[in-house]
Amino acid sequence: MQIRLHNTLTRSVEPVVPVNEGEIRMYTCGPTVYRPVHVGNLRSYLLADWLRRTFELFGHRVIAVKNITDVGHMRQDAVDRGEDKVIAAALAEGKTPTQIAEFYEGAFREDERRLGILPATFYPRATAHVGPMIEIIERLLARDLAYVVDGAVYYAVKRFPDYGRLSGNVGEALRQGVRTEVDPNKRNPADFALWKRAEPDRRALVWDSPWGPGYPGWHIECSAMSTRYLGERFDVHTGGVDNIFPHHEDEIAQSEGALGHPVVGMWVHGQHLLADGVKMAKSARNTLEVHEIEALGLDPLAFRYRASAGCGRARPPPPTRSRAIPALRTSPNAADPARPSPGRVRKRRARPVERAPS
Numbered sequence: 001m002q003i004r005l006h007n008t009l010t011r012s013v014e015p016v017v018p019v020n021e022g023e024i025r026m027y028t029c030g031p032t033v034y035r036p037v038h039v040g041n042l043r044s045y046l047l048a049d050w051l052r053r054t055f056e057l058f059g060h061r062v063i064a065v066k067n068i069t070d071v072g073h074m075r076q077d078a079v080d081r082g083e084d085k086v087i088a089a090a091l092a093e094g095k096t097p098t099q100i101a102e103f104y105e106g107a108f109r110e111d112e113r114r115l116g117i118l119p120a121t122f123y124p125r126a127t128a129h130v131g132p133m134i135e136i137i138e139r140l141l142a143r144d145l146a147y148v149v150d151g152a153v154y155y156a157v158k159r160f161p162d163y164g165r166l167s168g169n170v171g172e173a174l175r176q177g178v179r180t181e182v183d184p185n186k187r188n189p190a191d192f193a194l195w196k197r198a199e200p201d202r203r204a205l206v207w208d209s210p211w212g213p214g215y216p217g218w219h220i221e222c223s224a225m226s227t228r229y230l231g232e233r234f235d236v237h238t239g240g241v242d243n244i245f246p247h248h249e250d251e252i253a254q255s256e257g258a259l260g261h262p263v264v265g266m267w268v269h270g271q272h273l274l275a276d277g278v279k280m281a282k283s284a285r286n287t288l289e290v291h292e293i294e295a296l297g298l299d300p301l302a303f304r305y306r307a308s309a310g311c312g313r314a315r316p317p318p319p320t321r322s323r324a325i326p327a328l329r330t331s332p333n334a335a336d337p338a339r340p341s342p343g344r345v346r347k348r349r350a351r352p353v354e355r356a357p358s
């Protein structure tokens with residue numbers, strides 16, 4: 001049985017051809033663990049779970065890696081400003097960054113369990129992989145794809161000819177895609193930080209490096225952990241559409257730039273979850289968390305079932321407080337087949353998942 005998926009890189013539906021026959025090695029960009037996740041975040045992980053269960057249904061062994069971002073920036077511009085969300089949360093809650101990260105990683109794993117998402121084979125933490133990140137940065141410097149300025153290291157995107165291929169952000173689109181507030185150390189506004197020099201008052205989450213004390217940019221962790229756990233060529237990389245640029249564009253530039261060959265066989269991205277017509281996000285104040293679904297007396301699997309109606313690249317029906325709570329109320333019975341008793345789940349999930357991302 002040939003499984004075909006929509007590959008974001010080629011913008012076409014292609015057969016999945018694993019590097020090792022009978023085995024799928026897949027990487028999913030995981031959470032930044034400084035606050036609870038909402039079901040909009042979890043929808044990306046549902047997509048990965050549908051894919052994984054489908055691969056397994058058709059006889060593949062799956063090695064699934066989901067990273068835990070515990071050095072706490074969500075966006076590269078926050079890195080550029082030296083903001084660390086784990087440190088900020090720790091200060092606000094009177095805890096250490098490690099305590100914050102461990103607490104929210106545990107909460108995330110529990111939310112996944114409640115949605116029937118199979119645990120990843122590995123959940124590598126960024127803070128435990130700074131050495132491999134430094135190694136990749138050194139390779140990029142050796143290949144003249146990066147430069148050092150004042151204790152920081154930047155990727156020179158103009159030196160990587162394929163930069164922009166995943167997102168389509170090239171030329172004017174790239175200029176518009178990068179933020180307007182430009183770090184004066186960058187040679188080009190589109191360049192991005194691989195390593196940042198630690199600010200003098202930064203006490204936590206600082207590492208020694210060949211360029212002095214500092215901390216990694218966000219994107220480099222996924223290049224380091226994906227290739228470390230899955231090898232220099234692996235089959236599927238998933239994430240939300242908001243990861244396409246800059247995060248995955250930069251991951252390709254880093255991984256392929258360091259290794260000199262393609263690394264990911266297929267890029268699969270899930271659409272945003274809409275709530276009242278807009279993307280579910282903390283900033284939009286329209287989020288819903290798993291425990292809030294339960295507090296309403298509803299089964300979290302009702303959300304899983306509703307989300308499956310629009311899985312893959314389609315935008316699923318909005319589970320908002322105003323409109324979708326009634327919809328979820330009608331779903332628990334329908335959600336029963338989604339309960340993770342493996343045989344039933346796999347049979348039920350097979351056909352819709354295979355079709356979904358196309």
Ligand SMILES: [Zn+2]
Nearest residue numbers: 029030222247
């Ligand atoms: Zn990532």
